[in-house]
Amino acid sequence: MDLHTFIDEYVRTFVQRYQSVAKPNGGAREKSLAPHLLKGAYADLSQRYRMADAYANGFQNIPEMIAYVQARFPATYAVVDHILKTELVPHLNVDPKNMYSVDTILDLGAGPGTATFAALQHFDVSHVTMVEQTIPLLQSATTVFRQNFPKTTYVDISDSLYKVIFPTVDLVLLSYVLTEMPESKALSVYEASLKATTKFNLMILPGTPAAFRLLLNLRALAIDKGYTIMAPCPHAKVCPLSVKEDAVDEWCHFRKRLDRIGFHQDIKQGSLGYEDEPYCYLLVANPAVVYEQGDDARVIQSPQKRSGHVLVDVCASSGVIEERCVSKKNKSAYVQAKRLKWGDLLVI
């Protein structure tokens, strides 16, 4: 099932469910909310996010929830999908001991189930647990998942992440949630999520300097608890961007480009047919999973293609930022470097 069909179905399910709740005698009407209402709701929600007090209020009404799904699901899905596809799925193909298979998932702050939907595209999952405080989002997500991925079983927990005792699972997903709470809470939720991780823990934050500062503390916690960093860092040393003196405008983040089509373009009201979603992330493994970091380096800026050479800024496995110059004379490296994009691994 493709993304846009899923979101259409999700929104229809959501609207049916909540119109019938709101108007018990009127029955469920298969009708979307008026576009101007959704655009207004999205403008209100974005304004609160810009003022960084979104977590104090959460979603304030049903149009805000639907607007969130239409405006944000495509981008957050694209980011989760990209990270799983590039950083986890390739291991599945060279995994004789079956260590990288993912059978069970825990999606924390699941919202409309975005990260779960991405993971279901890549793994043969038998069981999903989603924890989310906004009940309408959670219930609609579970309904649509049950209809479209019937081989998987689902448990939805509509409660606060601060209260729930997490079950242990193969893959824990924390997609765009830890910036929605005070830092002390984010640290304790993340620590509990690590304890629940038997294999992999993927945490994604918005690609802002403030989120990166939080990520540095979460990364330190994961290292302290003995988890192995798989991506994006090619090492577990001190992050070189955290100590760089001129790093005010430099923070470790990446961008995922995605097309805006249909309802997504309508609600964003932009003139461009695409958007670039900035994000920071950390993928770690339980120490029981055998993972050996090579000498690969992470590309942390768009490579500059010049005549006869490519300049690539990387975070190296030695724990320093380097500018690598890959010359045409080194044919195989040059072919690789010409294809490299910001966020890729420069394989040595």
Ligand SMILES: C[S@@+](CC[C@H](N)C(=O)[O-])C[C@H]1O[C@@H](n2cnc3c(N)ncnc32)[C@H](O)[C@@H]1O
């Ligand atoms: C920005 S949304 C991200 C949703 C989804 N993970 C995604 O990537 O699209 C953050 C979600 O976390 C939920 N959330 C935030 N704080 C929470 C808490 N303390 N307990 C449970 N859910 C929480 C919000 O209700 C919201 O649905």
